[in-house]
Amino acid sequence: MSLCRGIISTLAFLFCQISHVPWLCTVASLTVAVILALFTAVVYGIADYSGGRASRTASSASVTLVGQSLSFAVIICLVAILGDPIASTHDLLLSAVGGIAGSLGLLAFYKAMSSGSMTVVAPITALVGTVVPVAWGLASGERPGVVAYFGMAVAVLAVALVTDAFGIHNVKTPLSIVAMAVTGGLCFAVIFIALDHTSPDAGLWPLLALRSVSVPLILVVVLSTKKPMVLRGPALKFALLSGLLDSLANGSYLFAAREGLLSVVAVISSLYPVSTLLLATKVDKEHLHKAQWVGVGCALMALVLVSAG
Template identity: 40%
Template sequence: MAAVLLATTCAVVYGMADFFGGLATRRSRVLAVVLLTQVTGLLFVIPLLPILPGAPSPGALAWGMGAGLCGGLAVIFFYRALAGGVMSVVAPTTATMSVALPVLVGLILGERPEPLALAGVALALGAVILVGRDSAPAGGRTTLAPVVQALASGLGFGAFFILLKQAPEGAGLWPLFGARFASILLVAALAVVSGRTLRPGPGAIPTIVAAGVMDMGANVLYVLAAQRGLLVVVAVLVSLYPASTLLLARWVLKERLNAVQASGIGLALGAIALIAVTTT
């Protein structure tokens, strides 16, 4: 039950982080937002390292750095796909791939959830697709490039979840330290090579800091959930994060939810309930 609560809370916080990150990208370039949120997250997790149990090790840092490289690339691919494609195609493609890969790997590694939990996983997969549907009419056509970028983004996010799960027991939050360190180096190198500015737009710093703190807070919750539950279950629950982004946009920005998105949120709640019943 603890893993379900942690993973569900993680999904809520991830969704909030995406909301604030989306607001920040309206005022600043993507690489600037990504880098500054990563730095903020690193500063947030450092004081937690000696508080929560865990010790650094080459294995913990290596798995974390691998996860950080995959996660950093995933964010960049995701924003590029959104810039060149239709949201109603890009978002479901990314979200579905990001949850399907951990589920597949978890089953290959021998994880066998209870039948009701598997039913919840199936419901959650459907919820991810429905929640990702854009509320605005899709008036444009999506070319091949954004679809490929969306698939790559989903693979990156899925790999991030998988690699963090592989960190050795007793690692605590040190894999997150390695992940954030690697992603910072990656984004900074890409900015230097591409000549892009890393200066945030006017008034964007508070929003970027909020996004960075929430993103790292969600990462901490994911690591704690992954230490207590199956990858198949935890990754699926975490991947429901777009639901909280939509609800926050509805509340703050007064954006409307369409019927498909609303049904996706309802389906997500049903999936959580089914999975929770099997873990009590």
């Protein structure tokens, strides 16, 4: 059903570009944006799980460097193939800021994932990464529909429930891990906002600029730690997978932000802990409390409401 809806929405979007029907363009753009944002959330969640798994047996800095390097290589190839003209200085500088924030965010996030429970760290990061871009979008004058507002509130509730932010089960997480998770969320929020403010004509150049900054920064961190940089076995595989998926998710988010409102796209994209948690429960046998399962249900409800609004 979702695949059919995606195909129909995409065709409607293409048709409206040709026919120039305003209301059809608005509906189709929102629907395409939601689908792309949902895809972003799923892929981000799998990427975070992969990075977290790799960080359990290797340094988080090395895992981040390997993943980001592969992502950098993939984006270079895509930019060369597409042949888009170079973006403006404004777009490149914004993306560079996102690259700095992204490198710091991933280092903090993977460190937290390697030391704490994925079912706690991922949702905390997502909750912070959701609230900040939404607040920014609303402060910038974005005004989604009433139903979409309700869906956004349900989405924040969903992330809070899977995080156990209300302390229902008194999950004890060290303050240092919580601080790293929050730092990751703030940094990811900067990426969301920065990419949203780039020009649609910039193509994939913002992602290339982002990686051009983040990879050297992470390399400096790795060299300064004086720890082994070589990854082997499962750690290498998970690190490479996280990098590949991260580049795919960033690209999907970039196009989603260009099609829809930041306040809506950021909320849907920030539902990525759901896929991270589901993988953690199925593969690692981590236990979810009832409230967290309710949070998963709220996430699905939020998706429907935001799409309808």
